[in-house]
Amino acid sequence: xxxxxxxxxxxxxxxxxxxxxxxxxxxxxxxxxxxxxxxxxxxxxxxxxxxxxxxxxxxxxxxxxxxxxxxxxxxxxxxxxxxxxxxxxxxxxxxxxxxxxxxxxxxxxxxxxxxxxxxxxxxxxxxxxxxxxxxxxxxxxxxxxxxxxxxxxxxxxxxxxxxxxxxxxxxxxxxxxxxxxxxxxxxxxxxxxxxxxxxxxxxxxxxxxxxxxxxxxxxxxxxxxxxxxxxxxxxxxxxxxxxxxxxxxxxxxxxxxxxxxxxxxxxxxxxxxxxxxxxxxxxxxxxxxxxxxxxxxxxxxxxxxxxxxxxxxxxxxxxxxxxxxxxxxxxxxxxxxxxxxxxxxxxxxxxxxxxxxxxxxxxxxxxxxxxxxxxxxxxxxxxxxxxxxxxxxxxxxxxxxxxxxxxxxxxxx
Numbered sequence: 334x335x336x337x338x339x340x341x342x343x344x345x346x347x348x349x350x351x352x353x354x355x356x357x358x359x360x361x362x363x364x365x366x367x368x369x370x371x372x373x374x375x376x377x378x379x380x381x382x383x384x385x386x387x388x389x390x391x392x393x394x395x396x397x398x399x400x401x402x403x404x405x406x407x408x409x410x411x412x413x414x415x416x417x418x419x420x421x422x423x424x425x426x427x428x429x430x431x432x433x434x435x436x437x438x439x440x441x442x443x444x445x446x447x448x449x450x451x452x453x454x455x456x457x458x459x460x461x462x463x464x465x466x467x468x469x470x471x472x473x474x475x476x477x478x479x480x481x482x483x484x485x486x487x488x489x490x491x492x493x494x495x496x497x498x499x500x501x502x503x504x505x506x507x508x509x510x511x512x513x514x515x516x517x518x519x520x521x522x523x524x525x526x527x528x529x530x531x532x533x534x535x536x537x538x539x540x541x542x543x544x545x546x547x548x549x550x551x552x553x554x555x556x557x558x559x560x561x562x563x564x565x566x567x568x569x570x571x572x573x574x575x576x577x578x579x580x581x582x583x584x585x586x587x588x589x590x591x592x593x594x595x596x597x598x599x600x601x602x603x604x605x606x607x608x609x610x611x612x613x614x615x616x617x618x619x620x621x622x623x624x625x626x627x628x629x630x631x632x633x634x635x636x637x638x639x640x641x642x643x644x645x646x647x648x649x650x651x652x653x654x655x656x657x658x659x660x661x662x663x664x665x666x667x668x669x670x671x672x673x674x675x676x677x678x679x680x681x682x683x684x685x686x687x688x689x690x691x692x693x694x695x696x697x698x699x700x701x702x703x704x705x706x707x708x709x710x711x712x713x714x715x716x717x718x719x720x721x722x723x724x725x726x727x728x729x730x731x732x733x734x735x736x737x738x739x740x741x742x743x744x745x746x
Contacts, residue, residue: 351507357389358511365518375526376412376421382519383414391508394476394499398484398523399441400492403531405538416499439465440481444493451481454503471497478503482516486524494519541606543620544680547670555678558670562621564630564662564710565682565690566605568596568637571657571698573613589613592656595644599636603629608681618667618682627664627714634660634704635718635740641703661693663707689735692728696737700726708736718742 364385369378379398386393394416401409407425414421430436431445440451455472458464471479478498483491496512498504504512536545552558570592577585593615597607600617604626607617619626619633637660645655665686671678693705700723711720719741725734 354390354507354511358514361385361389361515362518365515365522369522373526373529375523375530376423378522378526379412379519380414380418380421382515383416386512387416389511391511392498392500392504393496393512395471395474395497397495398492399495400527401490402534404534439467440479440495441493444481444483445491449483451479453479455479455497456501456503475499477501480504480509480512482513484516484520484523486520486527490524540680541608543606544608544669548680552670552680553678555671555673555675558668560666561618561669562665563618563667563669563682563686564621564627564664565667565686566600566615566617566619566630566634567661567687567690567694568615568617569659569694570613571659577613588656591644592641592658595640596637596658596660599633599640602636603633605630605633609679616681616687618669621664627710630662630710631706631714631718631720634662638703658703659694659697660704661690661695661697662704662710663687663690663693664710664713665689685731689728689731692731693737696726696728700737700739702739704740706738708738711736711738 361382365378365382369381372378372381375398379396383393383396396414398412399409400412404425406427408428408430409426411424411426412421413424431442436442440453443451453464453468454477455468456477458468458472468479476497476499478500479495480497481493481495484494485491494516496504498508533545533549536548540548570589576588580588592613593610596615600607603619604623605617605619607615609616619630621627623629641656641658648655663686665684667682667684667686669682671680672683673679689707693707697703697705702723705723706714706720708722711722714720720738721741723737723739726737727734
């Protein structure tokens with residue numbers, strides 16, 4: 334058998350190609366494990382990873398990572414990169430998506446069902462072939478190949494990574510091998526950022542963004558904290574003891590969720606920080622280092638009343654009892670930090686300013702109004718809704734009678 338004259342040259346070219354591919358793979362691996370140490374955000378790492386793959390000759394033109402999260406509103410997040418993009422597109426998915434036909438008929442469903450790999454040659458799709466709708470969408474974008482793998486995190490957690498090619502013929506065998514070889518390192522690097530993000534998300538959810546930031550920055554010792562000037566808001570639902578004793582549990586929980594939505598959203602919208610929910614009550618602050626913090630607190634209180642009026646209108650239409658509530662607002666210095674036992678801490682605020690706000694909330698029941706402000710707050714509030722002095726009233730544990738103010742205009746009750 335004769336040997337082609339150029340056989341040695343072809344073998345040499347193949348060897349050079351394999352050597353170059355191995356070098357690129359080693360460089361990307363080293364970058365993942367060492368070069369990303371100073372990078373905080375998972376999506377930025379993923380974008381740079383895809384760009385390095387493409388520069389190494391892997392024809393990745395579209396790639397995604399699907400991550401499950403612990404957000405109270407979102408089941409998961411998709412991070413999407415397309416060739417030429419300097420940043421990723423981030424999309425959140427609501428709870429319940431796994432029960433939709435869109436999910437059931439998708440490569441993601443196959444991965445979650447236990448598949449170790451999902452592959453589809455997009456450029457060879459038959460027009461009437463019974464395939465996932467995603468494949469036709471990708472082919473219409475000009476993509477030629479698709480592969481998806483589970484992204485394995487610790488303790489059996491499985492997320493998803495997908496890659497689509499734009500080269501005629503799709504991914505070569507060496508391309509797929511390189512992607513598969515780099516995937517474990519990508520999982521290690523992204524899991525760290527994902528867990529950091531989940532930590533911040535959980536702290537934001539349970540203690541609020543300001544307190545969460547302080548905790549992440551090291552305020553974790555009992556007694557650690559700072560003194561801050563703030564407008565303090567205390568809100569309480571009236572008649573909850575009777576409701577909780579007489580109503581079915583699920584109805585009570587649904588009522589509380591509707592009520593807290595009504596009063597919490599205005600606070601967050603105006604820059605307030607909800608420190609805690611206390612049964613049927615709420616404690617929030619507006620930091621006075623924020624411009625117009627007192628005006629923001631006023632607006633939040635007013636809009637909470639409007640939201641409660643709308644909630645009560647819906648309840649009336651459904652034949653349900655109306656909900657009463659009280660809001661007390663004060664301003665002053667508070668200690669903002671960790672209080673508790675040696676091993677169980679609560680990040681909260683304490684001080685006379687908090688006590689006055691709580692007493693003002695109790696006084697709303699006596700005066701038959703929804704919102705009361707202290708004289709100290711009224712003196713610092715020169716914007717927003719106009720306040721009228723209602724008189725001086727003794728407050729338990731406060732000392733001298735306190736000037737008390739309410740909204741000058743009629744507040745929805």
